[in-house]
Amino acid sequence: MTSVSDLDRAAAGRTGHVRPTRVSATGRSRKAPRKPGEERRSILRQGGDDKAPSPIVPARSIAGNALMLVIAIMGCLACLSVGAVTLVDRAASDWSADIGRELTIEVTTSDPSNVEARLEAAAALARVTPGIGSVDIIDEAETRALLEPWLGTLASETAISELPVPRLIALTVSDRSALDLAALQAGLDADAPGATVDDHRLWTDQMARMARAMVLGGLFILALVLSATILCVIFATRAAMAGNKDVVDVLHFVGASHAFIAGQFQRHFLMLGMRGGLIGGVAAIVIFLVFQVWVGARRGAAEAVQVEALIGSPALGLEGYAGCALVVFLIAFLTAATSRITVRRFLRGL
Amino acid sequence: MLVLENVGLRYDSGPEVLSDLSFAIEPRSFQYLTGPSGAGKTSMLKLMSLAMRPSRGVVTAFGKNTARSGSRDIPALRQRIGVVFQDFRLLDHLTTFENVALPLRVQGKSEASYAADVKELLRWVGLGERMYAMPPVLSGGEKQRAAIARAVIGQPDLLLADEPTGNVDPQLGRRLLRLFVELNKLGTSIVIATHDVLLMQQFQARRLVLHDRQVQIYD
Numbered sequence: 249m250t251s252v253s254d255l256d257r258a259a260a261g262r263t264g265h266v267r268p269t270r271v272s273a274t275g276r277s278r279k280a281p282r283k284p285g286e287e288r289r290s291i292l293r294q295g296g297d298d299k300a301p302s303p304i305v306p307a308r309s310i311a312g313n314a315l316m317l318v319i320a321i322m323g324c325l326a327c328l329s330v331g332a333v334t335l336v337d338r339a340a341s342d343w344s345a346d347i348g349r350e351l352t353i354e355v356t357t358s359d360p361s362n363v364e365a366r367l368e369a370a371a372a373l374a375r376v377t378p379g380i381g382s383v384d385i386i387d388e389a390e391t392r393a394l395l396e397p398w399l400g401t402l403a404s405e406t407a408i409s410e411l412p413v414p415r416l417i418a419l420t421v422s423d424r425s426a427l428d429l430a431a432l433q434a435g436l437d438a439d440a441p442g443a444t445v446d447d448h449r450l451w452t453d454q455m456a457r458m459a460r461a462m463v464l465g466g467l468f469i470l471a472l473v474l475s476a477t478i479l480c481v482i483f484a485t486r487a488a489m490a491g492n493k494d495v496v497d498v499l500h501f502v503g504a505s506h507a508f509i510a511g512q513f514q515r516h517f518l519m520l521g522m523r524g525g526l527i528g529g530v531a532a533i534v535i536f537l538v539f540q541v542w543v544g545a546r547r548g549a550a551e552a553v554q555v556e557a558l559i560g561s562p563a564l565g566l567e568g569y570a571g572c573a574l575v576v577f578l579i580a581f582l583t584a585a586t587s588r589i590t591v592r593r594f595l596r597g598l
Numbered sequence: 599m600l601v602l603e604n605v606g607l608r609y610d611s612g613p614e615v616l617s618d619l620s621f622a623i624e625p626r627s628f629q630y631l632t633g634p635s636g637a638g639k640t641s642m643l644k645l646m647s648l649a650m651r652p653s654r655g656v657v658t659a660f661g662k663n664t665a666r667s668g669s670r671d672i673p674a675l676r677q678r679i680g681v682v683f684q685d686f687r688l689l690d691h692l693t694t695f696e697n698v699a700l701p702l703r704v705q706g707k708s709e710a711s712y713a714a715d716v717k718e719l720l721r722w723v724g725l726g727e728r729m730y731a732m733p734p735v736l737s738g739g740e741k742q743r744a745a746i747a748r749a750v751i752g753q754p755d756l757l758l759a760d761e762p763t764g765n766v767d768p769q770l771g772r773r774l775l776r777l778f779v780e781l782n783k784l785g786t787s788i789v790i791a792t793h794d795v796l797l798m799q800q801f802q803a804r805r806l807v808l809h810d811r812q813v814q815i816y817d
């Protein structure tokens with residue numbers, strides 16, 4: 249192997265006219281006396297040395313802004329679905345936990361003669377049942393109040409005993425493990441015929457199924473959004489490859505490996521993915537914060553009450569923010585990895 | 599160094615543009631590749647620069663059968679071959695310095711390790727004052743010299759040049775030829791594709807003459 253200096257010496261020795269006039273950076277003739285290494289230092293001080301080398305694939309050759317906007321929108325949608333899933337999941341857990349702490353004994357009123365006696369008998373049995381905390385008989389006035397939203401004034405004008413409405417005893421569970429529902433039901437059958445204990449299992453099971461369905465739906469939307477993002481990046485990478493065919497050709501000729509070429513494209517797409525994902529993630533968080541402020545500002549209004557009744561606090565919480573951050577990184581990673589794989593497949597096809 | 603045995607080349611399902619090529623490029627050799635326009639000089643250079651695989655036959659580069667080399671091996675072989683394109687193929691968004699340094703950059707070398715050598719070479723080819731100029735503002739001759747500098751900066755074992763004097767005046771053409779001769783004396787094998795008879799008369803060397811899809815060799 250020869251070095252440039254060897255070439256220089258050879259040219260100086262054999263073909264003086266080949267070598268152009270050599271002037272150092274300071275304008276001094278090369279033949280002027282100098283200390284060893286002086287010229288090299290002056291060369292390294294020249295303009296341009298302290299700059300990072302230009303990217304081999306020019307940033308402007310990649311449909312950057314349009315792709316970043318698409319990634320931002322996708323990121324926003326992905327974060328919204330992650331946030332919604334988090335809220336629903338948490339609300340469902342809260343409902344289940346609340347309901348799981350309560351039991352109800354229903355006493356049928358088909359035989360109205362001894363309702364109060366059966367209520368008392370059932371309540372007495374419940375009070376001595378292990379695992380039961382408080383026992384509270386819902387009296388007629390309370391029962392009427394419960395029915396009023398559905399029956400209107402009819403409920404207050406009509407004696408509750410005239411309606412086939414069961415009477416309720418609200419129980420709270422103090423120790424779930426000590427509670428034997430089958431024994432309680434057997435006791436009720438003996439002491440208060442027509443009384444049934446309801447642990448809301450049907451309701452909680454439906455709730456859990458609905459929550460699971462919503463979580464699955466959210467994850468499905470997330471998968472769709474991420475797939476769409478990947479497809480966009482594939483198209484953008486192919487366009488960038490086509491637009492930079494000259495660059496790819498030259499890189500091939502100077503001995504660049506496929507990994508090196510892919511890396512040149514990947515660095516742009518990683519930055520695009522990071523920026524787009526971050527913009528989308530921040531936008532989604534802002535949307536949740538605006539929603540939260542809206543619910544807070546309209547506290548007491550019918551729509552805000554319904555929202556709170558349904559999902560509790562609309563705040564994303566730590567896991568929601570962590571999910572959004574994860575989505576941002578996932579999108580950046582997917583963007584970079586997709587562009588890398590696309591470039592390598594493209595190069596293998598050449 | 600580079601051996602072609604019964605090599606044929608066709609594009610897609612078209613007729614063969616090169617047939618039954620069998621010759622070797624020896625280490626430290628100097629040769630012209632010539633022939634009428636359209637005889638296949640550029641195709642031949644593509645084969646020799648490993649940019650294309652032959653439709654048949656065997657190309658052996660630096661002792662390795664290129665047909666058996668995967669996409670991981672070819673870049674290492676290409677790094678030992680410098681190519682000067684007829685249309686220069688400088689990257690317009692990089693400075694002259696960055697264009698010339700490109701082969702070293704793709705080898706993973708840091709700018710600090712090669713900056714001095716690149717600058718020295720640029721001065722040697724007369725582009726010392728144009729280091730930070732972008733190719734679009736360079737003259738044809740300057741682009742040609744930058745393209746040659748890029749091809750030789752990696753100290754290749756084989757240099758392929760496609761009409762390297764086609765865009766420059768006769769005086770600069772002579773200087774560039776001297777440059778190739780000096781490189782050859784320092785150990786690089788040179789293949790210059792040209793149909794410039796005057797150029798070939800200035801420095802007598804082996805000639806590979808392409809005619810009717812085949813090559814004839816005049817030592």
